[in-house]
Ligand SMILES: Nc1ncnc2c1ncn2[C@@H]1O[C@H](COP(=O)(O)OP(=O)(O)O)[C@@H](O)[C@H]1O
């Protein structure tokens with residue numbers, strides 16, 4: 001048994017597979033700041049099933065990152081119940097249930113591309129031969145073969161972000177949490193990476209949670225779009241997309257795409273009229 | 277969407293001469309020339325009164341200014357020796373005398389350096405251990421930090437004789453007591469630098485470790501330590517210079533038989549100003565070389581860690 005298989009077997013119970021990957025109910029989160037409390041999330045209810053590609057969309061400050069961090073156990077909720085693979089977020093984190101891609105690449109500058117990618121594997125105690133084999137596989141997935149020995153500063157922003165995605169994929173988590181991974185990139189590279197990400201998702205059947213504030217990006221990628229609004233951060237609408245699974249960028253010209261995008265826009269507008 | 281690697285900027289090794297001229301060499305040489313000039317002039321004025329006395333005693337009258345200047349730059353025990361006198365003394369005691377001889381400055385420099393390096397190693401280790409404790413245990417920060425800062429407000433000249441005497445009383449003499457004084461001076465910049473360095477990782481870098489549920493030890497060795505290295509080297513450069521000072525100070529109160537401090541003491545006891553100045557310059561060169569050595573290790577280490585050339 002490989003170290004990796006052992007690790008995955010370590011997630012307790014077979015119940016994982018007949019429960020949703022993420023269940024959030026009655027979630028509230030208040031940041032107690034020096035002046036006034038910030039109501040970052042208010043009564044959030046959400047279910048994410050295995051194989052879903054879920055996007056959180058909304059204006060900045062509506063709690064997308066916070067919700068993702070709660071799922072990842074990087075932030076404790078004030079109240080409410082959160083389950084990941086049927087267990088608490090903390091237990092899921094300890095079982096290395098998810099890979100997290102941050103808004104910034106967060107590469108360690110003193111490590112080469114290769115050693116950045118093998119970082120989680122080193123931490124998880126994977127043997128060197130297997131580390132290299134896995135690194136080679138994910139480097140291929142993100143089209144960065146040949147860059148193993150480069151240091152992060154020698155790569156462009158888009159390449160750095162691809163390294164960070166490869167790093168999250170290296171230990172093959174079933175759940176990928178991606179917080180505006182392409183937010184800082186220009187639109188051309190972004191389109192490319194979106195299409196690549198979609199192909200990757202189709203091939204691996206992973207569950208992806210994806211934060212964005214681009215409507216076309218959300219509609220293009222998602223099977224489920226969660227529209228959020230700020231002050232307090234809450235869910236306005238959840239849209240199940242019926243766009244075909246093997247979609248390409250051309251689909252953005254289609255009638256159905258426009259309809260879904262319209263509904264997202266309506267939701268965002270409704271969220272806005274709430275305040276002021 | 278295959279992308280090419282960005283071209284690697286050319287290493288800075290090429291054009292050494294060009295770099296020296298364009299860099300700081302010219303200004304430094306200018307300053308050095310000015311210092312030497314002022315030094316020669318000062319030597320005339322400081323030594324003249326003594327010379328005039330001696331002329332009077334010897335009954336010599338009508339000494340020309342030229343003769344006075346020549347004499348002022350060639351005295352055996354001048355108030356201020358001329359630069360070339362110090363240079364001759366250095367040349368003699370560094371290059372002409374067998375380095376194992378007690379008359380060799382190299383011998384004395386080695387005595388001082390060995391205890392400075394021992395103290396530097398002890399101080400750096402202590403500084404790092406304290407910083408690791410302070411960063412990981414909150415109560416340590418509150419309990420230790422005031423003492424650490426207070427320790428540096430005590431003048432080293434006041435505490436050095438006590439360290440020497442107390443250690444001598446328990447039978448520890450020679451290299452180790454001097455090294456303790458160096459360590460006492462060294463640990464402080466290392467602690468301060470390392471506390472800053474070990475807490476320098478960004479929240480997002482720490483969050484990443486948390487998503488892998490890395491242990492405290494793994495977070496330390498894979499994130500905090502490498503992040504802290506640039507801070508460590510900056511403080512080590514300060515510390516190694518202090519270690520040399522500490523070793524010299526440690527040689528003064530006991531009337532040590534060997535070391536740069538002993539040379540200074542003997543020189544001032546017998547009025548050998550040329551020897552004092554040579555020893556002073558020896559000390560400066562020693563400290564400078566030590567700092568340069570740490571700088572070299574820094575360059576090699578950080579280059580290995582992917583620092584931009
Ligand atoms: N650590 C924190 N302390 C206080 N307020 C915070 C903190 N993190 C986020 N917030 C606030 O919570 C709200 C939601 O933030 P965030 O989840 O980052 O929004 P988004 O990702 O949608 O832009 C914002 O008003 C933000 O200022």
Ligand SMILES: [Mg+2]
Pocket residue numbers: 064065066
């Ligand atoms: Mg955000």
